[in-house]
Amino acid sequence: MKIAAIGGGVIGGGWIARFVLSGHDVTVFDPHPEAERIVGEVLAxxxxxxxxxxxxxxxxxxxxVWASSIAEAVADADYIQESVPERLDLKHRIIAEIEAAAPASAIIGSSTSGFKPSELREAARHPDRIVVAHPFNPVYLLPVVExxxxxxxxxxxxxxxxxxxxxxxRIAREIDAHIGDRLLEAIWREALWLVNDGIATTEEIDDIIRFGFGLRWAQMGLFETYRIAGGEAGMRHFLGQFGPALKWPWTKLMDVPDLDDALIDRIAGQSDAQSGAHSIRELERIRDDNLVGIFQALKANDWGVGQTVRAQEDAFYAREVAAPSGYPLELHxxxxxxxxxxxxGHMTEFRYLQVMGDATDAFLIHIGLDAAYxxxxxxxxxxxxxxxxxxxVKxxxxxxVRTRLLGHDQKRFRLHHAILxxxxxxxxxxxxxLLHVDTDAGRAVxxxxxxxxxxxxIAAQDSTPHPEHAGQGVRAIRQSEAIA
Amino acid sequence: MKIAAIGGGVIGGGWIARFVLSGHDVTVFDPHPEAERIVGEVLAxxxxxxxxxxxxxxxxxxxxVWASSIAEAVADADYIQESVPERLDLKHRIIAEIEAAAPASAIIGSSTSGFKPSELREAARHPDRIVVAHPFNPVYLLPVVExxxxxxxxxxxxxxxxxxxxxxxRIAREIDAHIGDRLLEAIWREALWLVNDGIATTEEIDDIIRFGFGLRWAQMGLFETYRIAGGEAGMRHFLGQFGPALKWPWTKLMDVPDLDDALIDRIAGQSDAQSGAHSIRELERIRDDNLVGIFQALKANDWGVGQTVRAQEDAFYAREVAAPSGYPLELHxxxxxxxxxxxxGHMTEFRYLQVMGDATDAFLIHIGLDAAYxxxxxxxxxxxxxxxxxxxVKxxxxxxVRTRLLGHDQKRFRLHHAILxxxxxxxxxxxxxLLHVDTDAGRAVxxxxxxxxxxxxIAAQDSTPHPEHAGQGVRAIRQSEAIA
Incomplete structure (x- = not known):
């Protein structure tokens, strides 16, 4: 599959990274003088x-692959992602250039956050192949795309x-700003009012989110969370309770505070006080490390974004067909x-066994003891x-991990991993x-x-002597023993 | 510290559980016939x-401790949490009863989501001791409180x-519905419109949240996330970009869709289709397991809610002064x-070492090798x-974990853990x-x-013979060996 990306900013770069890391070549066109640097940083x-x-x-x-024109970038593309600035005249011009050079079968996905497909298609020759594919930042980690x-x-x-x-x-009926950004805009307006009126600082608002409902929403959304809040009586009961509050005149939502210099100064100043200790690069890494940790926690629970990660990982395992060359095996x-x-300050002890366990899993898949088995x-x-x-290790x-097979019989095998x-x-x-078992009977077979x-x-390749420590255990301590 | 809770529903029960699990006795008054069952389930x-x-x-x-009146519940309380239904006349009546019986020094925290302190204090004798302490569900896990x-x-x-x-x-200026619920209400109104107008189902909206910005908000809030989106140019740049969009007439926010039977049926029906495969009890456990996993991931990254958990855990370790009785030691x-x-379907191998490592940590603290050391x-x-x-293990x-000290010298000690x-x-x-090390020099001392x-x-208590397997390693496999 041949991918083309038109526009390589933070969003375009995130798309490029996702495709490249998934194994696809991507041809990119972006006339911005710093495009290569920006895409390089996102990819890193x-x-x-x-x-x-x-x-x-x-x-x-x-x-x-950097192309010098849109025509060159899309010439033999199967899928084209457009991530140029949010101006309809510009989008129309880019789409026309893409259509002039791309194969008739190519799909054009637009990262637009505001425009509807009908607007993008207005001047198109083959309007049916244009869709909105609106992602969320960071595109290489957050899975959702409208x-x-x-x-x-x-x-x-x-x-x-x-x-x-x-x-x-898939969003059936088109609407300005799709869904996610409408929800975000609703909350953003309210937050601006709270700062404008001096009710709360940016940090206080962020803390109420990240120590509160943000934690709920990483795994269940608005409706599923409220379904639980309704208790055994369920959603209908919850709506009955919550309904009346909607009529209370709490909010200035439709009013937009005037984003004048004073309000911009206040927000920027509060944001500096809140987050200024970290550079943007540091914040990106902190955010990504946190997302990775959350994804892995939900993978372990087989829920939400964790299921997406697991499916991706299963696909990685399935496509890993190339037999590793050399021995000891390097499978992980x-x-x-x-x-x-x-x-x-260094890797905690059980993570060593996690790495070894992952290497064992890779060995099992290598010999054919995979999910299907x-x-x-x-x-x-x-x-x-x-x-x-x-x-x-830091x-x-x-x-x-370098893996040897030290021995095996009909029911057992003995592995040696070296973490390098x-x-x-x-x-x-x-x-x-390891023991080969019948999992229902719970015994070795x-x-x-x-x-x-x-x-x-594999055993035929294991010709060098076993490591000296093979077969040894933890030795006894005698008070008289001297150690360095 | 003596805690009293007036009202024991889902919110009151969450408060009770948080105090009880932190080691405090709680006297509870709630006339609801099912209060004991509900609190018991939340506590479980x-x-x-x-x-x-x-x-x-x-x-x-x-x-x-279940009290038969408000007076009995609050008689010698230091802190009283009120979680009765959201009606101002009822809150006034309850506060009057509390004031009549509670010590003059007791603080009254109200779980109210809608009322301002000035409203709660209207008829109070000692208004200054009444504050809003508004939590988020589940109260025993989510740390934030307004x-x-x-x-x-x-x-x-x-x-x-x-x-x-x-x-x-701490919220400096009082405002209807405080902060969190205002943000939630903004997004909730928009979501209701999206369902009402047939743009998206409850499941699609939830997916956009939990595979998208909900993952961001579990660790950074609205403003810190947007600060990153502004890139190196920062918050000021972001505001410049986002500002104009606020003027676009995307939304019907101030309008509230009519929550008539048709809309309630639609939402309840979509919610059943989305989440009906799980009972509310199951959903609660799934939610809690996910929150625990997210909390632990962020603890490992020393960020956000993870820092709260770590501080709590440090306090638990510090207060654990009682010497365990008996030998082998049971420290974890x-x-x-x-x-x-x-x-x-059973505990994965590296988690065994995690449990052993946690038991080793408990042993280290037990002998005085703690954070201060x-x-x-x-x-x-x-x-x-x-x-x-x-x-x-399932x-x-x-x-x-039952722990023995098998040997030690000046620089080393040898532990044996049995996981029971x-x-x-x-x-x-x-x-x-284990080796006792100088961490800067990186050598045993x-x-x-x-x-x-x-x-x-401890060694003086270790009088029974060592386990037979102590000191043994992984034995070699010979093809001729028979195993069961």
Whole structure:
């Protein structure tokens, strides 16, 4: 699939990063003199975030190819994402240029936050292939995308976007500003009034959100949360209770405070006091690390955005068909997330076992013991582990796991993982005994010949002597022993 | 500190649970015939959530004492939380009854979402001690509380609420509905219009929130998020861009759709289609598990709500002074969180080491190797671990760790943890070698006499033979070996 991006700012860059990290080449046109730098920075942030987010090996990245014209960028594109500034005359001009050069079958998705498909299509030659595909920042992490405009193009766009880990919401009837930005604008107006009238500062408003309903909305929305609030009597009861309050004249919502210099100064000053200790780059990394942590927490609970991440990860595993070359096997790489660090400032001990466990999972998939195999009621359980911690590892470091098969029989296999830092030194080693089990009966059973053959092939490569520490345990301490 | 709660519905029950789990007795008055059942259910949910949330041992729970009158409930209270239905005449009557019986020094916090302190105080004898303390559901998890009404009472109320893990936001100028509910109402009106006009369903709106800006708001609020969106040019630039859009006539915000039977039917029907597969009880547990996961992710990143949780946990550790009786030591208990379970349906392997690591941390604090000690540049690092997985453990199970000291010298100690299930069987054992280190120099150094004396005292209790598996490693597999 060939992707083109017209416009490479923060939003365009986020799109490019999402496609590139999913394995697609992207041709980009953006005449802005700093476009390459901006896209490069967004891509660096995105790469960092994806390395922390996924346990599965990432697909081989696509390339970013800079085109010198729209025509060159879209010449053989299947999907074109337009993210130029929010002016309808400009959008019309860009769409005309795209249509003049793109294949007739190409879909054009617009990042517009304000315009309706009918407006974008006004002057188009093939209006049916133009849809709104409105994302939310950061585009490389937040999955939601509003797809507006019906027909085959919207369907095809949704498939493309789903394939790069997004959650398209199809909006049947077009409306100014779609849905998300209308909700945001409603709350934004109210917040501006609160600051304008001196009721609360920007920080107080933010704290009420992020220590309150923002936490609810990361996992359930407005209606599902209120359904719970209605208790056993449900949504109908809640509406009965909440209804009357809507008539109370609490709000100045339709009034917009005059964004004069005084109000802009007040907001900018309060925002500096609140967040000025961090640069924008730092805030971006903090935000991304937090999103990654939240995504992983919800993945563990198999809910909301966590299901999106899991689906993406399953696809990564499925496409990882290339047999790794060389031995010991290198099946797993990861980056130490900010949240993996303990009070001593380095990776906390159980995360070492997490990395080893992920490497074991990669080994299981490698020999054919994958989700499809497990669905037949067979799996592998770790029954014993020996870990040696050899070096401190800091947040952000890349770790590569090198895996050996030390032995196997019909029901068991014994793995050795070495966790390597980028300078080649060992951060830890793990030795693991796994049992092949019938999960219903809860007992060890012989492996089928396919798995045994895979293990035999790997074992044939394991020709060097076992590490000296293999088979050893934690030794006793005697008071008389001297240690360095 | 003696707490009284007047009103024990979902909000009142959440308050009661938060105080009780923080170690305070609470006297409760609520004439509702089902009050005890409702409070009991909220407390059960809260207990489950707190056991999953904190790694530190929880304080010994306070008691819920049911009073037969307001006078009895508040007779010797220091802090009184009022959570009765939202009618001003009722609030006035309740406040008068409280004032007639409560000590003059008691603070009265009201859970009111709509009324201002000046309204609550209208008929009061000691108006200055009445403040709004407006929480968000679930009160036992979400930390934010809006404290409105100035003076010493607001200051004292904020201290009390902070001590039970809340994040008070002091609101200087009173206003109808405070801040949070004004923001919520703004978005709620817009959402009702979107459903009313057939633009989107409740599920589509919820998806746009929870796969989009809801994820941003769990960690940064409206203003900090937009500060990032402004890029290097910052908040001022963002306001310049966003300002004009405010003038566009996108919205019907001040209009309230008529909540007639047709609209109520539509919303309730869509909500059933969206969430009806889960009961309200199930949704509550899902919500709480997700919040716990998000809180822990942000704790790992030392950000937002995670900092609140960490402060609470530090306080739990600090107050845990009672020496555990008996040997082996029982210093750590936990509940298997939903997110700890892997694709095989039981606790994933690295979580076993997490439980063991938390037990090691509890042991370190027990011997005096706590945060204050670490601040001097000394700590303990695990250098080697041997784990035996003996039983599968499911989500929700309670685990107790029993810890022995197998040996120590001046620089090292060797721990043995047994993870026990509630039926007393071992789920796993861990053997761990720890080194006492100078963290700046990065090398082992002798422990001071205080730590050594603590280890000596514990070692003197370790009189039974070591477990047979102590010191053993992962044994080699030979094809000829038979296993069961």
């Amino acid at each position: 942030n995105a790469t960092r975030a994806w390395q922390g987010l996924f346990q599965a090996p990432l697909p081989r990245s696509g390339r970013v 797809v507006v405009g019906g027909g085959a193009a919207a369907q095809r766009a949704s498939e493309v976007l789903t394939s790069v880990g997004m959650k398209p919401v 790489q990861t980056r130490v997330a900010g949240g993996w660090v303990d009070y001593n 497990r669905a037949q009621g067979r799996s592998a359980y770790t029954v014993e582990t020996h870990i040696r911690h050899l070096a401190e 947040a952000g470091e890349r770790l590569t 830092r980028d300078d080649g030194t060992e951060a830890a080693t793990g030795e693991h005994m 012989p492996m089928p010949s396919l798995l045994l053959a895979a293990l035999d092939r | 949910n809260a207990t489950r959530a707190w056991q999953g949330l904190f790694q530190a041992p929880l304080p010994r729970s306070g008691r819920v 404290v409105v009404g100035g003076g010493a009472a607001a200051q004292r109320a904020s201290e009390v609420l902070t001590s039970v893990g809340m994040k008070p936001v 208990q936990t509940r298997v969180a939903g997110g700890w379970v892997d694709y095989n 670490r601040a001097q540049g000394r700590s303990a690092y695990t250098v080697e671990t041997h784990i035996r997985h003996l039983a599968e 989500a929700g199970e309670r685990l107790t 299930r509630d039926d007393g069987t071992e789920a796993a054992t861990g053997e761990h070698m 002798p422990m001071p006499s205080l730590l050594l004396a603590a280890l000596d005292r």
